[in-house]
Amino acid sequence: MSKLTIKTLAKELGLSIATVSKALKDSHEISSETKKKVLAMAEQLNYVPNPYASSLRKQKSKTIAVILPEVADNFFSLAINGIQAVATTKNYHVLIYLSHESFEIEKNAVNHCLSGRVDGVLISVSSATTTASHIEKLQNENIPFVFFDREFENFKAPKVITNDYACGYEAAKLLIKKGCKQPVFLSTSESLSICSKRSAGFAAALADAGLTNNKHEFVIDCTGTQEMIFEQLQKLLKKNKKIDGIVASVEKLAMQIYLVCLEKNINIPDDLKVIAFSTLETAPILNPSLTTITQPAFEIGKTAAEALFTMIEKKKHTITAESVTVLPSTLIERNSTSG
Amino acid sequence: MSKLTIKTLAKELGLSIATVSKALKDSHEISSETKKKVLAMAEQLNYVPNPYASSLRKQKSKTIAVILPEVADNFFSLAINGIQAVATTKNYHVLIYLSHESFEIEKNAVNHCLSGRVDGVLISVSSATTTASHIEKLQNENIPFVFFDREFENFKAPKVITNDYACGYEAAKLLIKKGCKQPVFLSTSESLSICSKRSAGFAAALADAGLTNNKHEFVIDCTGTQEMIFEQLQKLLKKNKKIDGIVASVEKLAMQIYLVCLEKNINIPDDLKVIAFSTLETAPILNPSLTTITQPAFEIGKTAAEALFTMIEKKKHTITAESVTVLPSTLIERNSTSG
């Protein structure tokens, strides 16, 4: 009934607190007989040490934080799976903070990570963050952190990302090969590393193919709620009927494109070819099946977490060291770009 | 550089630790002038109190745990959104534990929640849990918890769920109305509350329509990895060509059905009509668009969290009290059941 602490355990056993504590962690200072007794009693009484007392004393929280924009997104949930996988093997706990693409919320979350609440943080920045002041605080407090997927450019720090530029290039190349004359790139926020790199690759491919001279705007920012995006796309396709190819920079844009086409009776791929950066499992069974550039989401989460733990485990983490690991995505052609 | 504690803050201000502590929490014992000074200095030095020291003394962790099978599932990620939404308004932190449908992992996670790591827990049980011994520990330690979606039947506790039985009934009724003679229900685990209730409703509708006498097995368990499920479905549809309707109890089953039909050239809805319990956003743009029974995932998470917090906030939480709130799902007819 009343809280079971190491003190009551000690009293029950007729031992000192120190002895019990050491016995529980298999110290060599304790005889094997008493160890056995202690373990048995602890098991019997179902003793679980108070994690916060331990954290306070050891200055280790045994927990990491994951800060990301959203969890209802296949990429991020897969990444979380990867992170969780390595966290559990390390016996670590994971706190989740959702920024919902708000800089304020993200800053707040980062602030929570100061002062020893976590031993490290994994972060994928929101589309609204244009300054890294909050992340610099982490650096100042010497708290290990690593970016995954959405990094902060020009910021020296460990990051694990995918080959965004190359994929943007490949996407455009495919559309061009399939005959598109006016493909556009749908961005969510050009301040986002993934978007700017992908669109840069996209633009480069257009330039290489000599398609940039027909003066159309080929990188378009789509922001807001799903409904707002829907309307923007509606207007875009109505205004510019020459658009014959689209690269969606993120998952949620792809869905809205399909919905707009459904409503406006635009045929994919005949009227419009579509490629999406996405890990959507339903891509093969969409109408039509969707050509995707699929990121290794689980692996990105996993290797980011692994990188974080190597930093946590060495006492002197050279946080300022920039180490970028790039896990390539794969282009999977399906019917949305056929013909 | 060195950790900034309340002690250094106090020394810097020429005040006692106690005074600073009280000033920071706006105690009436402190004059407004010193409060101002303290706040200013705290702001300037960027002081963040150590949460674990505070937790230890106050016996409150300001964090809750969410234990669920999976995060890469639309229903659960939406539920997490709902949970997070209320947690942030309460200034609470949320720990996430993924059971991946394993009882052992789930038990482990529950154990972590003992001993004051969290002030409460939200749990959606794995398909492998058939005993509630681990959850009883929570009760014994008087830790507030509430089930969401996947409850443990015959267990007196607060739960927020959806109207599974009625939806199973409705799903079957729709298939029958559309002319199905041998509809089947695809379960993932009959030990799971949601599945058993949904299948019970399904069976009841079949009985009411007089369709149970043709002796076919109409509730089928599909377990294992996605690949294993794919194979099971392949065999099922090959063996029993009379099956003309399917209700998928969970999201991931629906996808496999579509894939099998794609491979075996089975036409949906002509050869086979499909309904899925799912919150898939891509349902309208699938080929064909998928008829779903859509759970109010966000609201389930939200109200579960709200229920948890009312328990946390009253000192004497009558945990044994069973209070079931049911949030109804909605059947959305699409092309996978047309004709």
Next chain:
DNA sequence: CGTTATACCGAAAACGGTTTCGTAAATAAA
């Protein structure tokens, strides 16, 4: 036998806050 290792255990000081309680000064009441 005296000395030194070794094995085993306990007292007490941390860790960084919160909270109770005491107290001195200032103010109000008598």
Next chain:
DNA sequence: TTTATTTACGAAACCGTTTTCGGTATAACG
């Protein structure tokens, strides 16, 4: 003026661990 009350602050206990530092008893050694 004396007494009671309020205001503003500090000393110290406490939360539940971990860890350092001794200390005692026994064994090993010369």
